[in-house]
Amino acid sequence: MAERDGDGDGGDTGVVVETRAKTKRPPLYKVMLLNDDYTPMEFVVLVLERFFGLNHAQAFELMLTVHKKGVAVVGVFAFEIAETKVGQVMDFARRHQHPLQCTMEKE
Incomplete structure (x- = not known):
C-alpha cells in the first residue's frame, strides 16, 4: 500500500470565522403628558x-x-421603562385626585 503524506484532509485548509449575531436595539417609546383643565400646574x-x-x-x-x-x-x-413611568404617573395622579393623563406611543 502506498502511504500518503498529510493528515488526510485533501490538502484543503479552512479558516474558522466566528460570526457574531447583530443585536437589534429595542424600539423606543415616547411618554407624553396631556393637558387638562383641572390638574394644577404645580402638580404637573x-x-x-x-x-x-x-x-x-x-x-x-x-x-x-x-x-x-x-x-x-x-x-x-x-x-418596559415607558410602561412603568406611565403607570407611576397615573397612579400618583389618581391618589391625589387629579385627572392628569400620561400615555406612551412607539417612536
Missing part, C-alpha cells in the same frame, strides 16, 4: 421632577409646553 411640575428627574426650571418649562400645546413628550424610553 412635581410629577416631572419626581418621575422624570427634571430640575425645577426644566419641569416648569415642560409644564408650560403641556399647558400651551395640549401635549408634550416628557421622555423616550424602552418599552
Whole structure:
C-alpha cells in the first residue's frame, strides 16, 4: 500500500470565522403628558421632577409646553421603562385626585 503524506484532509485548509449575531436595539417609546383643565400646574411640575428627574426650571418649562400645546413628550424610553413611568404617573395622579393623563406611543 502506498502511504500518503498529510493528515488526510485533501490538502484543503479552512479558516474558522466566528460570526457574531447583530443585536437589534429595542424600539423606543415616547411618554407624553396631556393637558387638562383641572390638574394644577404645580402638580404637573412635581410629577416631572419626581418621575422624570427634571430640575425645577426644566419641569416648569415642560409644564408650560403641556399647558400651551395640549401635549408634550416628557421622555423616550424602552418599552418596559415607558410602561412603568406611565403607570407611576397615573397612579400618583389618581391618589391625589387629579385627572392628569400620561400615555406612551412607539417612536
